[in-house]
Amino acid sequence: MQAAVVHVHGEAPAHGERPDPVPAEGESIVRVTAAPVVPLDLLCASGTSYFGAPAVPYVPGVQGVGVVEESAVVALGTKVFFATSAGMAPGDGSFAERCAVPDEDLVVLDTPVPDAAVAAIGLSGVAAWMVLTWRAQLQPGERVLVLGGGGAVGQAAIGTARVLGASRVVAVCRSEEARGRALAAGADEVVTVAAEDFAKQLTEATGGAVDVVVDPVFGELASAAARLLAPGGRLVNLGGASGDEATFSSAILRSRSASILGYTNNAITSDQRRDALTAVLRHAAAGEITVAHETVPLPGITAAWARQSKGDTTGRLVLTL
Template sequence: MRAAVLRVHGEAPSHGEHPDPVPSEGQSVVRVTAAPVVPLDLLCASGTSYFGPPEVPYVPGVQGVGVVERSAVVAPGTKVFFATSAGMSPGDGSFAELCAVPDQDLVVLETPVPDTEVAALGLSGVAAWMVLTWRAQLQPGERVLVLGGGGAVGQAAIGTARVLKASRVVAVCRSEAARQRALAAGADEVVSLASDDLEGALTDATGGAVDVVVDPVFGAVATAAARLLAPGGRLVNLGGAAGDEATFSSAILRSRTAGILGYTNNALTPNQRRDALTAVLQHAAAGAIAVAHETAPLPDVTTAWHRQSSGQTLGRLVLTP
């Protein structure tokens, strides 16, 4: 089969021939139709993740969409979303024509949403949905602040907050392109990360208090956001794009009985992941949740990889084998 193969840690994968997957017991074979290039792919391929350097050569791709070719549990021809552990444990991922997938990681799709849009949302949509419904337990009428609002998780979180009837949704973004994506996703207002007085700008945009902060970035912006938590407010962290450390005020957390919570998709059961993705796609079909994206053919994977890693895309980049 044709695949994107990583041969050296820290370099981009290249397109070429690779052995067809040989499924073990409890695995299905999926013909891939769309596979997003996500930050976890880049991190694992760098060889510097906390999972350790993956054995090379291997095919990256921690999630994808496709059609089942062989399976003991799903009928051939069924459209599915799937997750893989490529780069985190031995085995190949979704950047290929075919992929062997554990049966429990298949999510049967019954949606009119195109495969590339499903792939663009994918586990980012799952994370946004579960952060707001499960960890933050967002209530109708509450106010939401989304950090990194122009990213895939941020856009999905903005849409999800709207679906869950947040009264106001404010986003923080780094660039003008990201600002436009956040506004298109449904943000009421967007604050620039480059503001000379970030906390002051956040105070003005939010009215001085928020009930939930969705934080995929951490660092200094999380420090500023945490100071705006209302009584009973919750900051949920699910990433560290801006740094691994932030500073929080004990007085604010105690006086407002506020909470700092962590989240990872890895803590979800297969059923939770399936139910979250199904809910997200129901709202995506109605146009309420979306992630800006563009597509690239699998043979262009090296260029696409460099563009994604340097942020030179119009949104999430989705490979189409």
């Protein structure tokens, strides 16, 4: 079968051939139609992640969309979303024509949302939904600040906050292009980091207080956002795109009974993942949750990988097969 294959840690995968997968007990075979290129794919392939260096060669791709070709639990021809542990555990991922997937990691899809759009939303949408509903327990009328608002998680979080009844959603972005994506996702206002008076603009945009911060970046932006937490406010971190450390004021946290929380998709159950994705796609079908994306055919994987590593994208890159 055709596939994208990592041969050397730290180097982009190359388009080539890979043996067709053989399902083990409790696995199904999915014919892949779309698979997003996400930061976790690059991290795992680098060989430097906390999961350890994966054995090479292997096919990356931690999530995808496709049609079931062989299964003991799902009818053949059923459209599914699926997650994989490619790069985190032995085995190949979704950047191939076919993929062997544990039955528990299949999510049956019943949605008019196109496959590429489902792939773009994918686990980013799951993370946004679970951060706001499960970790932050967002209440109608609360105010939300989304850091990294132009990224996939950020866009999904903006839309999710809106459908959950947030009274105001402010986003922080690093570029004008990202600002446009955040506004298209439904942000009331967007503050660009590059602004000379960033701190002032952020305070004015939020009114000086927010109830929930969705933080996929950490670093200095998380430090600044934490100072805006209202009494009972919650900052939920789910990534470290801007650094692994942040500084928080003990006085602010204590005086406002504010909380700093962590989140990872690896901590939720398959049932939670299914329910979250189903909910997100229901709102995506109504145009309420969107993630900007562009499609790239599988043979273009090497160039797409390089673009993702440089941040040279106009949205989520989705491989189509």
